[in-house]
Amino acid sequence: xxxxxxxxxxxxxxxxxxxxxxxxxxxxxxxxxxxxxxxxxxxxxxxxxxxxxxxxxxxxxxxxxxxxxxxxxxxxxxxxxxxxxxxxxxxxxxxxxxxxxxxxxxxxxxxxxxxxxxxxxxxxxxxxxxxxxxxxxxxxxxxxxxxxxxxxxxxxxxxxxxxxxxxxxxxxxxxxxxxxxxxxxxxxxxxxxxxxxxxxxxxxxxxxxxxxxxxxxxxxxxxxxxxxxxxxxxxxxxxxxxxxxxxxxxxxxxxxxxxxxxxxxxxxxxxxxxxxxxxxxxxxxxxxxxxxxxxxxxxxxxxxxxxxxxxxxxxxxxxxxxxxxxxxxxxxxxxxxxxxxxxxxxxxxxxxxxxxxxxxxxxxxxxxxxxxxxxxxxxxxx
Amino acid sequence: xxxxxxxxxxxxxxxxxxxxxxxxxxxxxxxxxxxxxxxxxxxxxxxxxxxxxxxxxxxxxxxxxxxxxxxxxxxxxxxxxxxxxxxxxxxxxxxxxxxxxxxxxxxxxxxxxxxxxxxxxxxxxxxxxxxxxxxxxxxxxxxxxxxxxxxxxxxxxxxxxxxxxxxxxxxxxxxxxxxxxxxxxxxxxxxxxxxxxxxxxxxxxxxxxxxxxxxxxxxxxxxxxxxxxxxxxxxxxxxxxxxxxxxxxxxxxxxxxxx
Numbered sequence: 001x002x003x004x005x006x007x008x009x010x011x012x013x014x015x016x017x018x019x020x021x022x023x024x025x026x027x028x029x030x031x032x033x034x035x036x037x038x039x040x041x042x043x044x045x046x047x048x049x050x051x052x053x054x055x056x057x058x059x060x061x062x063x064x065x066x067x068x069x070x071x072x073x074x075x076x077x078x079x080x081x082x083x084x085x086x087x088x089x090x091x092x093x094x095x096x097x098x099x100x101x102x103x104x105x106x107x108x109x110x111x112x113x114x115x116x117x118x119x120x121x122x123x124x125x126x127x128x129x130x131x132x133x134x135x136x137x138x139x140x141x142x143x144x145x146x147x148x149x150x151x152x153x154x155x156x157x158x159x160x161x162x163x164x165x166x167x168x169x170x171x172x173x174x175x176x177x178x179x180x181x182x183x184x185x186x187x188x189x190x191x192x193x194x195x196x197x198x199x200x201x202x203x204x205x206x207x208x209x210x211x212x213x214x215x216x217x218x219x220x221x222x223x224x225x226x227x228x229x230x231x232x233x234x235x236x237x238x239x240x241x242x243x244x245x246x247x248x249x250x251x252x253x254x255x256x257x258x259x260x261x262x263x264x265x266x267x268x269x270x271x272x273x274x275x276x277x278x279x280x281x282x283x284x285x286x287x288x289x290x291x292x293x294x295x296x297x298x299x300x301x302x303x304x305x306x307x308x309x310x311x312x313x314x315x316x317x318x319x320x321x322x323x324x325x326x327x328x329x330x331x332x333x334x335x336x337x338x339x340x341x342x343x344x345x346x347x348x349x350x351x352x353x354x355x356x357x358x359x360x361x362x363x364x365x366x367x368x369x370x371x372x373x374x375x376x377x378x379x380x381x382x
Numbered sequence: 383x384x385x386x387x388x389x390x391x392x393x394x395x396x397x398x399x400x401x402x403x404x405x406x407x408x409x410x411x412x413x414x415x416x417x418x419x420x421x422x423x424x425x426x427x428x429x430x431x432x433x434x435x436x437x438x439x440x441x442x443x444x445x446x447x448x449x450x451x452x453x454x455x456x457x458x459x460x461x462x463x464x465x466x467x468x469x470x471x472x473x474x475x476x477x478x479x480x481x482x483x484x485x486x487x488x489x490x491x492x493x494x495x496x497x498x499x500x501x502x503x504x505x506x507x508x509x510x511x512x513x514x515x516x517x518x519x520x521x522x523x524x525x526x527x528x529x530x531x532x533x534x535x536x537x538x539x540x541x542x543x544x545x546x547x548x549x550x551x552x553x554x555x556x557x558x559x560x561x562x563x564x565x566x567x568x569x570x571x572x573x574x575x576x577x578x579x580x581x582x583x584x585x586x587x588x589x590x591x592x593x594x595x596x597x598x599x600x601x602x603x604x605x606x607x608x609x610x611x612x613x614x615x616x617x618x619x620x621x622x623x624x625x626x627x628x629x630x631x632x633x634x635x636x637x638x639x640x641x
Contacts, residue, residue, distance in 0.1 A: 025544050029496045064544035065576070069508050070501075096575045104508040105517075346525025347479035 006034040013051040017074075020059035023067025035070045039077045053078050058089030068097040069104070135339075135361065142261075142339040146269055149262040165267040172233045172268075173275035180228055180279050181286045187224055188216055188287030192294040205299055209306060210313040212291035217318040221284035222276075223370060226329040229276060230362040234337035237268055238358035241341025242351045250342070260342075269334035276330030277323055284322060317382050325373050329366050336362040387450070389414050389547055389579045390435060395444035397427070397434050404430045406603030407444070412547075417573055417580040419590045422600030423621065428583040429473070431600065432549055435581070436470055437461075449546065466494055468547040469540030473555065475532040477524040483510070483535050484520035490542040509538040514568060530561040534568075541572070550582040554589050562586060566593040587626075590614075599625075 005027065009016045017038060023031060055071070057063075075085035090098060153160045195208030241264060244250055250260045288310070295301040301309075340358035344351050388411035397405040404427040412418050422428050433439045435446055437453045445452055451464055477486050487506040491497065497505075507517040513534040524532060533553060540548055553569065554562035566589050573580050584590065590597055590611065597614055599607040599622050607617045614626045 025491075025495060028501065029498075032497060032501050065508065065512075065541075066501075066505060066544060069505060073504070093575075093577050100512065100575050101508060104511040105504055347523060349480035 005031050006038060008038055015053040017053065017055045018059060019055060019057050019071075020061075022062045023060050023070070024062050024064045025066045028066040028070070031067065031070050035074050039074060052084035052086070054086045054088065056089050057087060057094065060089075060094070063091075063094040063097060065097060065101065068094065068101040071098060072101040072104075135357070138339045138343060139335055142265070142335045142342075145261045146266055146335065146338075149259060149266045150270075152262065153266065159262075161263060161267045164263075165271055168268055168271040169275065171236075172229070172271050173278055176229065176232060176275070176279060177282060179232070180225055180283050183228060184216075184221060184224055184283035184287040185290035187220060188212060188290030189294045191215060191220065191287075192291035193298055196295065196299040200299075205301070206309055208299065209291075209295065209301075209309040212288065212295075213310050213314040214318055216284055216287040216291070217314060217322045219322070219370070221287055222280045222322045222325050222329065223366070225276065225280045225283045225326070226333065226366045227363055229272065229279065229330070230333045230337075230366060231359055233272065233275075234333045234362045235355050235359050237334070237337035238341040238344075238355045239351065241265075241338060242344030242354055245342060245344050246346060246351065261338075265334075265338040265342075268338060269331060272330035272334040273327045274330075276333075277326040280322060280326040284319075321373075321377050321382055325370065328369060328373075332365045332369055333362045336365060387414075388412055389449055390581065391445075391447040392431075392435070393445045393447075395431075395434065395446065396442040397430055397439060398442055403603060405434070408600075408604055410598060410605055410608075412579060412581055413596070414579055415573070415577055416595040417569065417582060417593055419594035419597045420581070420583045420600060421585070421590065421597060421625065422606075424585075426600045427603060428600055429551055432551055432581065432583050436468065436549060437465075466490075466543055467545055468549060469543070469545040470549045471533070471536045471540045471551060471553055473551045475524070475536040477527075477532060477536055477539070479524050481523075482520065483515075483522050483524070483527070486524070486535060487539050487542050490539065494543060505542075506538075509541055510535075512541070512572065513538045514564070529556050530558075530565070533557065533565060537568070537572075541576070544576065545578065547579045547581060550580060550584075552583055552585060554584065554586045559588070562588065563592070569593050 005019065005021050005023065007018050007020075009018075021027070053075070055075070057071070060067070071087065075087065078085040087098065192208055192212045195211040196205050199205050199208050199211075241250075244264070250264075253260050253263055292303060292306045292310075295306050296303055337358045340354045340361070344354045390410070390412035392408060392410040395405050395408040395410075396403065408431070410431075420428050420431065430439060434441055435448065446454075448464065449467060451460065453461060453464065456464065477483075478489065481489065484503070484506045487509055488502050491502050491505065506520065510517060510520060515531065515534055515538070519527075519531065519535075524535070527535065537548075537550075537553070540550075550569070554565050557565060566586075569580060569582070570593050572578070582589070582594065594611070596608070596610055598605055599614070599617075599619070601619070601621045606619045607614060607622045611626075614622060617623060617626070
């Protein structure tokens, strides 16, 4: 584009501008530069010298709202200080556009408030703290609401959503089995390998079996499964409930006289409470199997010895400790996931934020809960 | 471009999903600077036709030329250039929910033009005022808008780059009759000031009477009738007859005649 979009000539007190070419969106950048240059780089040097301005638009081949607005912005330089700006040679359609643009941007748009960085820092800290307290509040509220819904269902068992429960069980428990088995198998194998490798230095390889057995049954099995379930099912609960809330499905349920907690949340949480022990059991078995395989192939310990050693090392108590924790972890994951899902607001971004929060919070709470259980079991001697 | 050449030229178009054929050897023209209303029964393929023209749904057969170019035959760069020359208003508005109204309108500008933030702000406010909103609405998020405002912002975004063609998918659905009437008028005014071509899918008889220059009726995957409202009233096609001369249609027609 060699053609200048705007050229100027000073005739006495009158500034004559001639416009040419395409005054359209694709050329808006160069056009704006030209207009700024003519307008005296906002210092207003030229407008003060020329008392009025005439703009000849006859050479303009195309004009759109971008061009029309820039023309309007140019003429306002003069009209705003009470001088004359005459525009000639506009085609009819262009004149309509310029007329339309004449009315816009008159109102000064609201300036974004400038905030004191120190104040906004403390404000952010405050909001974060209350937000943290708020999530405990929603967690407790969800626990209460679910409890009430569960009590109501106990009195009227026929109203319980069995179909939904079975469907959720398929998704949360059955479909999770392969990945849970694989992950716990690998974890069991790794723990066994590390145990054998380090215990070998002082000839205590046999104790690697104790390590695998106790660690897997008491802690690792249930923790790994809980973290997997939080990432896999907790996140999907939050996203599901969140998008249902965004599309007003929850409001629809409410107006039909259903309690969303009873219809949607309760079956999901009950499924997690049932699924967690089942998955934990499978996970523990798979981890012990993986440990045994490594002990055999890497540690040269025959399966018979491994099993005999395992029976000596572990007791029913270890198994119970792991299994007792599982349903509580399921409950915590379900409550956090559903509570965060119901907190989703209108935007896609908030769905993402709540889903992230759901996973992070439930994993955090699962680990805190595990610690509390450890203290509890230690003090009752389990 | 002479006034005779159609801006959109659809020839022998076949579109289907699975075993179902939605559009069956359809021919259609959209003339420059007209407002074309596309009507048809629910499920007749109005939205499918619109989405096929803008390239969201693949076609099985036929050709579509928009502004003289076939979307499937041009390379990536040309395709983007072509897409810049049209704007689309989706049925639900399809505003980006994580951006404010102003940012939504500026999004196409930011991606396609290298202009200053100042000009972008001014243009966004100008577009907002053109669709009848106030600059104060610029900092709102889409979830804070009413149905009518959402449609207006979506229209402002569709107009952000001063397109030559605007596709509207049921622009007045979900609006009360007064807002719908205002919206029709807005489309009419903008079409006249900006000289754009409007391709409008609609259910709204009122829109057809007040806003459209020409009407195309889709039935059985083909164009059942085409022409101005007077031609529709005379049509012998059973669906067109029921639609325009049914209870709701004829009362509107009477009112138009009285005026």
